[in-house]
Amino acid sequence: MSDETLAYVLEAPAAPLVAREVVIPPPGPGEVIVEVIACGLCHTDLGFADGSVRPTKPLPLVLGHEVVGTVTVVGEGVSLAPGTRVIVPAVLPCGKCAFCRAGRGNACPDQKMPGNDIDGGFATHMRVPAHPLVPLEDLPASVDLRLFSVVADAVSTAFQAVRRAELAAGDVVFVIGAGGVGGFVAQIARARGARVAVCDVNAERLAQALRFGASHACDVRERTPQDVRKELHALARGWDVPSLRWRIFECSGTPAGQTLAYGLLARAATLLQVGYTPKTVELRLSNLMAFDATMHGTWGCPPEAYPEVLRLIAAGQVVLEPFVEHAPMSALNELLDALAHHRLERRMILDPRR
Numbered sequence: 001m002s003d004e005t006l007a008y009v010l011e012a013p014a015a016p017l018v019a020r021e022v023v024i025p026p027p028g029p030g031e032v033i034v035e036v037i038a039c040g041l042c043h044t045d046l047g048f049a050d051g052s053v054r055p056t057k058p059l060p061l062v063l064g065h066e067v068v069g070t071v072t073v074v075g076e077g078v079s080l081a082p083g084t085r086v087i088v089p090a091v092l093p094c095g096k097c098a099f100c101r102a103g104r105g106n107a108c109p110d111q112k113m114p115g116n117d118i119d120g121g122f123a124t125h126m127r128v129p130a131h132p133l134v135p136l137e138d139l140p141a142s143v144d145l146r147l148f149s150v151v152a153d154a155v156s157t158a159f160q161a162v163r164r165a166e167l168a169a170g171d172v173v174f175v176i177g178a179g180g181v182g183g184f185v186a187q188i189a190r191a192r193g194a195r196v197a198v199c200d201v202n203a204e205r206l207a208q209a210l211r212f213g214a215s216h217a218c219d220v221r222e223r224t225p226q227d228v229r230k231e232l233h234a235l236a237r238g239w240d241v242p243s244l245r246w247r248i249f250e251c252s253g254t255p256a257g258q259t260l261a262y263g264l265l266a267r268a269a270t271l272l273q274v275g276y277t278p279k280t281v282e283l284r285l286s287n288l289m290a291f292d293a294t295m296h297g298t299w300g301c302p303p304e305a306y307p308e309v310l311r312l313i314a315a316g317q318v319v320l321e322p323f324v325e326h327a328p329m330s331a332l333n334e335l336l337d338a339l340a341h342h343r344l345e346r347r348m349i350l351d352p353r354r
């Protein structure tokens, strides 16, 4: 029940997370308590934990924003029944403002992000607004529910980026950074009928991308952006696709990746900035002008887009299992350290009861 919650709490920047018994107040109107089945570990959690990014809610804070769980207690005016299994999206829009009404809920100024604006999913239970939750219905009994935690951010963010890019069948997609989100961009773009080339500095990730969605992999270690640009532009021209149908997804969240992605722009091409780094890069913005090119930022995914993500998964067009690994939540500090030192090949899914 909600009065016996074990949570892994960030109490000071760059300090290890501390396991604490905490008391979650009962849900208010429009809120529910979700019992966490599993929570994914994201690079963003590392940024908060190591002190390089400051969360919105003052510490102490429970991190974690990739949650699948079961509704246990419902507040006044909530239509979800206790027992409903749900995805808790990483972006919980208010649902009422001008942004939400315009279908841009992922940019809602009143949005709540678990593990940033409110306490998150590195816990056995959490309290969240009910209306943005995504019910998981009609799943075969054999489905491993824990896998759906990664839909809350890694998969849905990739989906929204592809949506924002207005990707069409036959387009060419360049993915910079084939880990986490980038790997799912490759799968979703392929499912939409695009031809996909991925760039990364990790041979294992490139091999994985070739197995799931990509038809070309480019190991960019020790290579200049100019050199990579030559290769990828020649590839797309070889596929006979004009640059107005090129979509570049920057998913690495590194200055080098951003520089490369920007360098790949060409006439009427489109760049989506998906990854995050607090660092800056120097760019000649006039290239956008000269190329009549387009650049979009993309953040999270509005809840109303989730059913389509779930359909892609149900149809087997997006697979989750080969991209994840399971671990006990009690190993969080070691896993954060491994993430910081690039020792994790897959997205970790954490069990709060272990």
Ligand SMILES: [Zn+2]
Residues within 6 Å of the ligand: 042, 043, 044, 045, 065, 090, 153, 154
């Ligand atoms: Zn995340």
Ligand SMILES: [Zn+2]
Residues within 6 Å of the ligand: 093, 094, 095, 096, 097, 098, 099, 100, 105, 108, 109, 110, 111
């Ligand atoms: Zn809103």
